[in-house]
Amino acid sequence: xxxxxxxxxxxxxxxxxxxxxxxxxxxxxxxxxxxxxxxxxxxxxxxxxxxxxxxxxxxxxxxxxxxxxxxxxxxxxxxxxxxxxxxxxxxxxxxxxxxxxxxxxxxxxxxxxxxxxxxxxxxxxxxxxxxxxxxxxxxxxxxxxxxxxxxxxxxxxxxxxxxxxxxxxxxxxxxxxxxxxxxxxxxxxxxxxxxxxxxxxxxxxxxxxxxxxxxxxxxxxxxxxxxxxxxxxxxxxxxxxxxxxxxxxxxxxxxxxxxxxxxxxxxxxxxxxxxxxxxxxxxxxxxxxxxxxxxxxxxxxxxxxxxxxxxxxxxxxxxxxxxxxxxxxxxxxxxxxxxxxxxxxxxxxxxxxxxxxxxxxxxxxx
Amino acid sequence: xxxxxxxxxxxxxxxxxxxxxxxxxxxxxxxxxxxxxxxxxxxxxxxxxxxxxxxxxxxxxxxxxxxxxxxxxxxxxxxxxxxxxxxxxxxxxxxxxxxxxxxxxxxxxxxxxxxxxxxxxxxxxxxxxxxxxxxxxxxxxxxxxxxxxxxxxxxxxxxxxxxxxxxxxxxxxxxxxxxxxxxxxxxxxxxxxxxxxx
Ligand SMILES: Nc1ncnc2c1ncn2[C@@H]1O[C@H](COP(=O)(O)OP(=O)(O)O)[C@@H](O)[C@H]1O
Ligand SMILES: [Mg+2]
Ligand SMILES: [Zn+2]
Numbered sequence: 008x009x010x011x012x013x014x015x016x017x018x019x020x021x022x023x024x025x026x027x028x029x030x031x032x033x034x035x036x037x038x039x040x041x042x043x044x045x046x047x048x049x050x051x052x053x054x055x056x057x058x059x060x061x062x063x064x065x066x067x068x069x070x071x072x073x074x075x076x077x078x079x080x081x082x083x084x085x086x087x088x089x090x091x092x093x094x095x096x097x098x099x100x101x102x103x104x105x106x107x108x109x110x111x112x113x114x115x116x117x118x119x120x121x122x123x124x125x126x127x128x129x130x131x132x133x134x135x136x137x138x139x140x141x142x143x144x145x146x147x148x149x150x151x152x153x154x155x156x157x158x159x160x161x162x163x164x165x166x167x168x169x170x171x172x173x174x175x176x177x178x179x180x181x182x183x184x185x186x187x188x189x190x191x192x193x194x195x196x197x198x199x200x201x202x203x204x205x206x207x208x209x210x211x212x213x214x215x216x217x218x219x220x221x222x223x224x225x226x227x228x229x230x231x232x233x234x235x236x237x238x239x240x241x242x243x244x245x246x247x248x249x250x251x252x253x254x255x256x257x258x259x260x261x262x263x264x265x266x267x268x269x270x271x272x273x274x275x276x277x278x279x280x281x282x283x284x285x286x287x288x289x290x291x292x293x294x295x296x297x298x299x300x301x302x303x304x305x306x307x308x309x310x311x312x313x314x315x316x317x318x319x320x321x322x323x324x325x326x327x328x329x330x331x332x333x334x335x336x337x338x339x340x341x342x343x344x345x346x347x348x349x350x351x352x353x354x355x356x357x358x359x360x361x362x363x364x365x366x367x368x369x370x371x372x373x
Numbered sequence: 374x375x376x377x378x379x380x381x382x383x384x385x386x387x388x389x390x391x392x393x394x395x396x397x398x399x400x401x402x403x404x405x406x407x408x409x410x411x412x413x414x415x416x417x418x419x420x421x422x423x424x425x426x427x428x429x430x431x432x433x434x435x436x437x438x439x440x441x442x443x444x445x446x447x448x449x450x451x452x453x454x455x456x457x458x459x460x461x462x463x464x465x466x467x468x469x470x471x472x473x474x475x476x477x478x479x480x481x482x483x484x485x486x487x488x489x490x491x492x493x494x495x496x497x498x499x500x501x502x503x504x505x506x507x508x509x510x511x512x513x514x515x516x517x518x519x520x521x522x523x524x525x526x527x528x529x530x531x532x533x534x535x536x537x538x539x540x541x542x543x544x545x546x547x548x549x550x551x552x553x554x555x556x557x558x559x560x561x562x563x564x565x566x567x568x569x570x571x
Contacts, residue, residue, distance in 0.1 A: 166524070183527075
């Protein structure tokens with residue numbers, strides 16, 4: 008899919024800007040603090056209604072104004088359409104082709120983009136919660152059923168934890184009922200997460216073959232405690248494994264008043280020939296792993312939704328040497344539209360051919 | 374100052390109602406204060422009337438002005454069929470559809486540990502007593518299709534099944550995360566005919 012043009016009004020440090028992009032590679036050039044990341048953030052808001060930087064809506068509003076508006080004109084296999092997110096005193100509103108949508112969350116499914124930015128390092132070196140949020144975001148935006156199961160699963164986890172904490176004697180029937188729900192909703196999460204990780208891992212293996220003759224042997228692994236150590240064993244169904252894990256942890260769950268067994272404790276890790284990149288990787292290696300993960304996300308969107316997502320690359324070459332930057336650029340699907348920021352052209356390798364350059368100064372685009 | 378205390382008292386009372394926050398309570402209170410068509414008195418009378426005359430059916434928990442509700446008193450209804458719902462308003466939603474001919478059992482809520490509501494806070498014991506005393510042939514659980522409603526349904530099935538009575542769950546062709554109350558009759562009748570064993 009392609010972002011043809013975007014209009015920003017009172018968004019971050021942009022007063023009012025209209026920008027037309029080209030379908031291929033767009034280079035956003037500007038000094039620190041010029042507004043490059045802000046522009047990518049605006050595009051991202053059109054795909055999820057939220058900032059990728061976990062910023063509250065109020066932070067997106069230009070200082071001393073009352074609200075922001077971002078409108079994008081997109082084209083994809085479904086034709087040309089506009090998506091607009093407006094945020095004012097009465098909250099946030101979504102318009103698709105000028106018509107108001109009942110809920111802002113309806114934005115999901117119109118615009119697929121993948122953001123590459125500083126915090127991606129957390130997907131390699133960060134806590135399991137960051138990794139789960141990544142899996143949840145990718146799966147929730149491609150599968151409404153996943154989102155529904157996730158919501159319900161987390162709600163049952165909270166109910167169960169509260170119940171274990173509050174009750175002096177445990178009503179076995181009630182615990183069984185809650186566990187049955189955990190298996191029903193959580194089993195779906197485990198299946199989908201393990202499929203996704205498998206898909207991305209396959210992508211990474213293919214990618215490695217393309218640009219690294221002979222290595223590296225980076226492998227993405229999914230860890231869920233319902234399977235004990237390692238991955239979901241062949242043969243046993245997720246439901247059986249989950250039921251078993253709940254039985255196994257039952258006593259400990261009651262003693263500690265915590266939910267132990269289940270995908271709310273899932274984790275993923277990158278293994279570099281039996282070494283966990285989380286502990287042993289250099290920053291450059293971890294950055295590369297994170298970028299491969301994000302490229303895998305893009306490939307997953309193409310595979311599952313039939314759309315080539317827009318790639319938003321925010322200063323990705325900061326920690327990479329020229330060789331690795333080149334590799335990353337060669338891996339980018341040539342069909343995808345890319346918005347890539349940098350402070351100086353010289354930081355990009357020669358092989359990077361761009362279709363348009365935009366110079367950004369103080370929230371104005373040239 | 375004294376006046377402020379009086380209106381403040383009304384505002385405080387209103388905030389105790391579900392879904393009413395401070396600001397709404399203030400708006401309502403000042404509206405009632407300014408309005409001079411007798412609305413304040415008629416609301417107060419209506420509330421007193423309801424509290425004086427309406428109570429809950431001794432058998433099923435539905436709303437009634439007598440000991441038993443109309444449904445429990447109606448001899449033409451199928452007494453072997455009991456539909457379990459969370460609130461009296463759910464009985465009304467199902468009755469509006471007009472095709473269900475059995476009896477009801479109102480739980481007065483759903484199991485929700487986060488809100489401090491456990492099985493003992495609901496009319497589950499009463500349901501089990503009914504099943505043992507009356508000739509109940511099937512229990513249909515029509516709690517809301519959210520996690521609390523589902524947990525309640527599962528819990529009830531675990532207690533009722535050992536008594537030898539089949540338990541079915543109303544199929545959820547209902548809006549995701551929705552409340553029974555908001556479902557339209559078409560979806561409700563579909564859901565009721567498509568019930569499945571628990
Ligand atoms: N809500 C806001 N209103 C006005 N300016 C903002 C707002 N939020 C951030 N800024 C400004 O935006 C600039 C950062 O822009 P950013 O896009 O992150 O820079 P870069 O070009 O380095 O990526 C900072 O100078 C900051 O002061
Ligand atoms: Mg930046
Ligand atoms: Zn009754």
